[in-house]
Amino acid sequence: MGRTLTEKILARAAGKDAVAPGEIVTATVDLAMFHDSSGPRRVAPRLKELGARVWDPSKVVVVSDHYVPAVDPESAAILKLTRDWVREQGIGAFYDMQGICHVMLAEGGHLRPGLFCVGGDSHSTMAGAYGCYMAGFGATEMTGVMVTGDIWTRVPATIRVDWNGAFADGVVAKDVMLHLCRTLGMDNAFKAIEYGGDTVRAMSMSERGVLTNMAAELGAESAIIEPDDKTLAAIRAAGVAIDDEEALRWRSDPDATYEAVHRFNAADLVPQVARPHSPENSGPVAEANSARIDQAYIGACVGAKLTDLQMAARVLKGRKVAKDVRLLIAPSSRATTEAAAKDGTLAILTEAGAIVMPSGCGACAGMGAGVLAAGEVCISSTNRNFKGRMGHKDAEVYLGSPYTVAASAIEGRIADPRSYLQ
Amino acid sequence: MISGRAWKFGDGIDTDVLAPGHYMKLPLEEAATHCLEAIAPNFAKEVRPGDVVVGGASFGIGSSREQAAQALKQLGVGAVLATSFARIFYRNALNLGLPALFFPQANEIRDGDAIEVDPVAGIVRSNGREFRVEPIPAHLMVMIEDGGLMPHLKKKLARA
Numbered sequence: 001m002g003r004t005l006t007e008k009i010l011a012r013a014a015g016k017d018a019v020a021p022g023e024i025v026t027a028t029v030d031l032a033m034f035h036d037s038s039g040p041r042r043v044a045p046r047l048k049e050l051g052a053r054v055w056d057p058s059k060v061v062v063v064s065d066h067y068v069p070a071v072d073p074e075s076a077a078i079l080k081l082t083r084d085w086v087r088e089q090g091i092g093a094f095y096d097m098q099g100i101c102h103v104m105l106a107e108g109g110h111l112r113p114g115l116f117c118v119g120g121d122s123h124s125t126m127a128g129a130y131g132c133y134m135a136g137f138g139a140t141e142m143t144g145v146m147v148t149g150d151i152w153t154r155v156p157a158t159i160r161v162d163w164n165g166a167f168a169d170g171v172v173a174k175d176v177m178l179h180l181c182r183t184l185g186m187d188n189a190f191k192a193i194e195y196g197g198d199t200v201r202a203m204s205m206s207e208r209g210v211l212t213n214m215a216a217e218l219g220a221e222s223a224i225i226e227p228d229d230k231t232l233a234a235i236r237a238a239g240v241a242i243d244d245e246e247a248l249r250w251r252s253d254p255d256a257t258y259e260a261v262h263r264f265n266a267a268d269l270v271p272q273v274a275r276p277h278s279p280e281n282s283g284p285v286a287e288a289n290s291a292r293i294d295q296a297y298i299g300a301c302v303g304a305k306l307t308d309l310q311m312a313a314r315v316l317k318g319r320k321v322a323k324d325v326r327l328l329i330a331p332s333s334r335a336t337t338e339a340a341a342k343d344g345t346l347a348i349l350t351e352a353g354a355i356v357m358p359s360g361c362g363a364c365a366g367m368g369a370g371v372l373a374a375g376e377v378c379i380s381s382t383n384r385n386f387k388g389r390m391g392h393k394d395a396e397v398y399l400g401s402p403y404t405v406a407a408s409a410i411e412g413r414i415a416d417p418r419s420y421l422q
Numbered sequence: 423m424i425s426g427r428a429w430k431f432g433d434g435i436d437t438d439v440l441a442p443g444h445y446m447k448l449p450l451e452e453a454a455t456h457c458l459e460a461i462a463p464n465f466a467k468e469v470r471p472g473d474v475v476v477g478g479a480s481f482g483i484g485s486s487r488e489q490a491a492q493a494l495k496q497l498g499v500g501a502v503l504a505t506s507f508a509r510i511f512y513r514n515a516l517n518l519g520l521p522a523l524f525f526p527q528a529n530e531i532r533d534g535d536a537i538e539v540d541p542v543a544g545i546v547r548s549n550g551r552e553f554r555v556e557p558i559p560a561h562l563m564v565m566i567e568d569g570g571l572m573p574h575l576k577k578k579l580a581r582a
């Protein structure tokens with residue numbers, strides 16, 4: 001019987017020939033990631049209570065991204081605790097203010113097809129763009145992983161989502177995900193989403209990461225894309241040697257059983273905007289009724305990679321951010337900032353009036369700089385717009401692609417980016 | 423074998439109904455006395471050890487608060503059966519030592535029915551009928567019987 005890629009990875013990690021959806025297995029963890037907010041400050045006291053140490057420091061990646069740079073003594077203390085614990089446990093893979101955790105896993109060359117990975121963060125699904133399994137877990141379970149190196153899980157059924165055809169200019173992966181939040185809903189618990197089709201194969205690794213990242217908004221356990229030459233090239237670019245044949249054998253069988261198969265035509269999609277206060281409140285940009293904005297935000301693991309900054313620059317080149325609007329840009333990693341400085345992207349953005357901020361989660365989860373006051377309206381390239389996530393509970397956040405955020409910054413109201421791309 | 427009275431609920435029993443946010447500051451024993459009170463005012467008073475909660479779709483949807491599962495366990499609930507669970511509630515329940523089983527035939531059970539559950543064999547019995555469900559593997563039942571993940575880890579480390 002045919003198996004999906006997710007089932008094959010879980011079978012391998014559980015030491016079984018095959019597994020079926022619904023089955024509960026205990027899987028050996030190849031990689032465990034957590035960050036300053038979910039990690040040491042929550043896990044260290046539990047490990048102490050157990051009198052245990054990290055089972056294998058070489059399999060752990062720690063990233064300080066939520067509280068960077070420190071804005072008060074409390075956040076500074078969390079960052080210090082994280083540094084001290086990483087040193088004490090002998091963990092080598094530690095990224096301190098280098099970028100956002102999900103982006104650092106890719107940049108640092110930690111991901112490759114077939115791995116079974118766990119993360120102390122809900123958007124851990126993003127790693128699946130590299131053909132591996134990764135899901136998010138709470139602090140107690142991550143403590144368990146730190147002690148034993150394994151975790152139990154219920155094998156998810158796989159939903160296949162195929163996109164075929166070419167996008168119109170100005171339509172990108174972010175629009176796909178906002179559209180899927182509405183059409184597939186946000187209640188896909190215990191499901192793995194597998195993306196495919198020629199549209200997905202044509203996407204850059206960075207755009208594929210948007211699809212897997214926002215599978216978290218679909219409520220999915222994990223998301224995955226079968227590896228191809230782009231996957232291998234990205235892994236090599238991160239400085240990791242990889243055996244092509246071994247990596248490319250991680251694919252779903254042609255006769256694999258999917259719980260559902262959804263097919264979409266890329267040419268039909270127009271830029272999407274999610275209205276407050278949920279990603280599933282999405283629709284064509286015109287339906288956002290040109291709402292007036294106070295802030296435009298380009299940030300987060302999902303929406304501030306180099307390609308995202310380049311999208312914004314394409315719209316903003318030679319133009320200005322509207323008076324009374326602030327455009328904040330928090331690149332997803334230090335390397336992104338460096339690359340954007342080198343290729344001229346940053347200069348275009350700052351000339352247009354953008355404020356460039358440190359790399360980190362920033363305002364995305366309301367912990368860092370750039371949060372909103374009551375009554376303020378923001379359009380953001382991040383992934384969630386739940387009430388109160390980006391600051392005051394009475395602020396309103398719209399979600400859109402970097403193109404749409406940039407066009408809106410120019411007009412001071414939610415705007416269709418397509419007219420800026422001709 | 424778990425056996426007791428079935429407490430039947432519908433779809434979408436959320437974490438606020440199971441563990442009202444309002445009482446989260448109280449110790450667990452007190453918070454648990456308010457479990458499900460919004461929809462079943464007598465539940466906390468009348469539930470007996472071994473009773474089984476039977477729900478519909480998306481049981482435990484909402485926040486990640488562990489108290490939602492802890493409150494049921496504190497009250498002596500032996501198992502939760504539901505047509506489907508929210509992922510975090512489901513994981514919390516098992517990790518806190520409360521068996522949770524997917525039970526597609528939940529609609530066959532009425533409130534107040536006598537019910538028996540064998541989580542390892544994957545059998546539910548009620549009204550003279552027997553239903554097959556996806557079992558909890560023995561290796562996970564060891565953790566559940568130890569009282570959950572943390573007590574289980576403690577025991578494991580003490581042995582090592």
Ligand code: SF4
Pocket residue numbers: 065100101102121123299300301302360361364365382383
């Ligand atoms: S950028 Fe936002 S979504 Fe991404 S890890 Fe940070 S807080 Fe989470």
